[in-house]
Amino acid sequence: MKKVYIETYGCQMNVADSEVVASVMETAGYALTTDIKEADAILINTCSVRDNAEQRVLGRLTDIRSQKREKKLIVGVIGCMAERNKEDLFKAGADLVAGPASYLDMPNLIAQAEMGSKAINVELSTSETYAKIIPTRIGMGAISGFVSIMRGCNNFCTYCIVPYTRGRERSRRFQDVLDECRSLINAGYQEITLLGQNVNAYGKDLDENKDFADLLEAVAKLGIPRLRFTTSHPWDFSSKMIDVIAKYDNIMKFIHLPVQSGNDEVLKLMGRRYNREQYLSLVKEMREKIPGLSLSTDIIVGFPNESEEQFQDTVSLVDEVKYEAAFTFIYSPRKGTPAARIEDNVTYETKSKRFQELVKHLEKHIEEHSRQMVGQTYPVLVDGVSKTDAGMLSGYTEENKLVHFKGDETLIGKIIKVKILESHTYSLIGEIIDE
Ligand code: 5AD
Ligand code: SF4
Numbered sequence: 001m002k003k004v005y006i007e008t009y010g011c012q013m014n015v016a017d018s019e020v021v022a023s024v025m026e027t028a029g030y031a032l033t034t035d036i037k038e039a040d041a042i043l044i045n046t047c048s049v050r051d052n053a054e055q056r057v058l059g060r061l062t063d064i065r066s067q068k069r070e071k072k073l074i075v076g077v078i079g080c081m082a083e084r085n086k087e088d089l090f091k092a093g094a095d096l097v098a099g100p101a102s103y104l105d106m107p108n109l110i111a112q113a114e115m116g117s118k119a120i121n122v123e124l125s126t127s128e129t130y131a132k133i134i135p136t137r138i139g140m141g142a143i144s145g146f147v148s149i150m151r152g153c154n155n156f157c158t159y160c161i162v163p164y165t166r167g168r169e170r171s172r173r174f175q176d177v178l179d180e181c182r183s184l185i186n187a188g189y190q191e192i193t194l195l196g197q198n199v200n201a202y203g204k205d206l207d208e209n210k211d212f213a214d215l216l217e218a219v220a221k222l223g224i225p226r227l228r229f230t231t232s233h234p235w236d237f238s239s240k241m242i243d244v245i246a247k248y249d250n251i252m253k254f255i256h257l258p259v260q261s262g263n264d265e266v267l268k269l270m271g272r273r274y275n276r277e278q279y280l281s282l283v284k285e286m287r288e289k290i291p292g293l294s295l296s297t298d299i300i301v302g303f304p305n306e307s308e309e310q311f312q313d314t315v316s317l318v319d320e321v322k323y324e325a326a327f328t329f330i331y332s333p334r335k336g337t338p339a340a341r342i343e344d345n346v347t348y349e350t351k352s353k354r355f356q357e358l359v360k361h362l363e364k365h366i367e368e369h370s371r372q373m374v375g376q377t378y379p380v381l382v383d384g385v386s387k388t389d390a391g392m393l394s395g396y397t398e399e400n401k402l403v404h405f406k407g408d409e410t411l412i413g414k415i416i417k418v419k420i421l422e423s424h425t426y427s428l429i430g431e432i433i434d435e
Contacts, residue, residue, distance in 0.1 A: 213238060235274045
């Protein structure tokens with residue numbers, strides 16, 4: 001049987017998409033392999049959200065192509081870069097290029113590539129949700145699984161390429177999502193993460209009269225031990241959603257709530273549809289209704305013409321919210337987006353200095369949160385052997401903090417109690433507490 005190796009870059013949605021592709025490839029006669037050396041086909045699932053992500057893939061492609069192989073190898077590039085970069089991708093040695101809505105066409109594309117022709121399908125779709133596909137789970141064993149509940153995005157934040165690469169928002173049917181969650185639970189999964197570019201918008205395009213709060217509640221009731229979701233746009237995060245999160249113990253008290261900037265003018269130019277005050281009052285409502293809530297965020301530094309004062313508004317917002325986790329990015333112009341047309345008077349050096357300053361503030365708060373956890377005991381879902389120390393296991397607390405501890409590998413996939421002994425900025429060290 002021929003073998004396919006899939007390499008995934010970018011967001012969790014891409015991880016979920018790779019599982020759809022793995023499933024479709026099986027129907028094309030390919031078995032999945034985790035050893036790139038034995039692959040007959042290599043598929044690279046790509047991200048376009050920033051330039052460095054795209055450059056890495058182009059480098060990787062050249063790299064793969066430069067290695068001599070004994071057998072014929074098909075190299076495919078799939079995902080967000082497909083449409084935008086098709087010429088460069090073929091030039092760098094791709095045999096096959098497929099966009100995020102063309103994965104059902106993979107058997108046909110692979111057949112073309114096997115015959116020696118260049119294969120391409122980068123059509124966008126307004127309806128494709130891969131409703132009939134049962135994803136082939138690639139990640140760590142049957143512990144934690146992604147379930148994509150919708151595809152695409154309608155928000156068109158002015159800096160963002162996603163609505164162009166992934167197309168319009170469309171939701172999967174309520175029962176289909178529940179069925180997929182049920183099958184994960186039956187297979188012994190301990191954790192499900194519901195995925196969408198903006199999960200808050202779930203159901204708006206359906207005729208089922210169900211919103212994301214309804215879906216979250218229905219999945220929580222199925223009895224999965226841990227339920228998470230991402231990503232949520234602050235402008236349409238409803239009070240009903242907050243109430244559901246507060247009500248169910250198995251919905252993790254962890255919300256990813258990208259703020260992008262703390263300055264009203266910049267937020268407006270970004271097309272974010274909320275201002276600083278509205279964001280902060282949403283955070284207040286969440287923290288009041290959900291005790292022990294952890295918040296994480298995304299922030300873009302150096303939006304075109306961002307002034308020092310505007311940047312300082314972001315710093316002060318970070319100091320006010322005191323996030324438990326954060327992803328920070330230097331703005332990367334994406335051709336085709338409105339923001340990329342703005343002439344920018346801020347140097348990269350200034351942006352980079354501001355970026356460092358912001359990270360210092362974020363890390364101070366994250367370290368403080370981690371320090372406060374020392375001495376306390378938390379339930380941890382053991383996900384495997386630590387990536388940094390083979391003698392240790394690793395896992396995540398409910399608030400999504402990474403913990404390392406000594407223990408037997410038979411604990412992998414179980415939720416156990418761990419007492420925190422030591423804190424670092426991005427991880428904790430603990431010991432297992434016997435019940
Ligand atoms: N430049 C930098 N960061 C970006 N993001 C999206 N588009 C860009 C861009 N052009 C960030 C946002 C988003 C995260 C997934 O990536 O913060 O929330
Ligand atoms: Fe991009 Fe905004 Fe949609 Fe997120 S909500 S994917 S940042 S356009």
